Amino acid sequence: MMRLLQHHVMTPIPRKDSVRTPKKAVERIVLQPNVVDSLFQQLHLPARVCGGLLFGHHEGHELHIVLASSAGSPEWYAQPTRSVLAVDTRFALGWAEAVSAVWGGHVDWCGNWTIHPTTQWPSDKWAREQFATGHQQGLFDEFHLLLLAGWRDGSAEFLAYLEDHNGNPATVPVSLGAGSPASLPAPFTP
Secondary structure: OHHHHHHHHOOOOOOOOOOOOOOOOOOEEEEOHHHHHHHHHHHOOOOOOEEEEEEEEEEOOEEEEEEEOOOOOHHHOOOOOOOOOOOOHHHHHHHHHHHHHHHOOOOEEEEEEEEEEEEEOOOHHHHHHHHHHHHHOOOOOOOOEEEEEEEEOOEEEEEEEEEOOOOOEEEEOEEEOOOOOOOOEOOOOO
16 A cells, blocks of 8 residues: 555655565566456456556565456546546555555555557557556556556467566566466457
8 A cells, every 4th residue: 555655645655664675576477366357357348448456465576466456437537538557546545545454564556457448469569658658657667567468369368567677668477376267268259
């Protein structure tokens, strides 16, 4: 919650546990089954601007994503064609507060997810543009990611972008946590 609160309030907030071991560089993203299911359901919805928040925790060089929220109600946004990264501040802070209360601060906001408006796998150019936009907004860095989901060759695919040690976007492998389906087929269309 603290990272999301700091992002929206733009004020450094000291942590009561600020004397903790620094996070290690993220080398792999692990999606828990409920996150895979949530994003898979989003891929089956009619094409539209689609994105939301991610919550997780670091374990060594892995970032475990345990929750993926929506971006809230479309009526909350002034523009019907909002950015895929736009999330209502009140909604985001409410999620962060609830997650912090349930997990006692062990799980925190760790980035955003998005699906290209066509639901198909996005081009690298589009993905990097989204990362650059979010990076400029302070959403993404070496520990806070952009997770992409989309259909590629008849199956759901996931890819994450984080900032590398030179400040550039870098892809990070995404794996499905234990209990996730082995394959995520696209819907049948005759």
